[in-house]
Amino acid sequence: MAPIQLTAIITPKPGKAERFLELFNMCAQYVQANEPYVHRYELHRGIKDLNDGKEQFVVLEGYDDQEALDKHMKCPPVLVMLEALEKEQLMDIQLIRTAASPGIKSRI
Template identity: 40%
Template sequence: MIAILMTVLVKPGKAERFAELVTQLRQDVHANEPDTLVFEVLRDRDDGNRFHFAEVFADEDAKERHANMDYHLAMSDEGWACLAEDPVIRECDPLGSFARMGAMQ
């Protein structure tokens, strides 16, 4: 399993559009990627322009498939253009197992 924690800071005035893009992405991932075990996006309570992503993939192939899905590629340019700076990305090793995503609606 591969876990990724990513934090992004969005440009002022772009947070709502970014939230729309990643909310749709989350729905697409949950509907179409069984080997993406967790894909959640959280908006920071202290800074509404900061978003945190938690992603867990069954393996490297699942991570690559996720990055290359049509819906992911379609939103990427607009999503990246919303960012104020480079994202902070950490790859992590899970200490336990994850159930299939979907509990949060």
């Protein structure tokens, strides 16, 4: 199967950014320790002063295939995060599935 790449643009509701970061960190720690089929799980925080004062995050995720993504979405911390996102109405999110395109891969 083909690799899966996801990009999420996240805009937290006012006062909810730290709660989102807490949940994301919990997921990231779990991914690092338990999910070798997740090859990218990065969070980038927007610079408020350069983004009209808006708090925003970009999350970049990469999975071996659809099966890996499905498995990740069922792991305990992700389920906790999804429940919190719904109950606490933490943010607006735009999710984009991407494929490899022309350009330069990270040289880091």
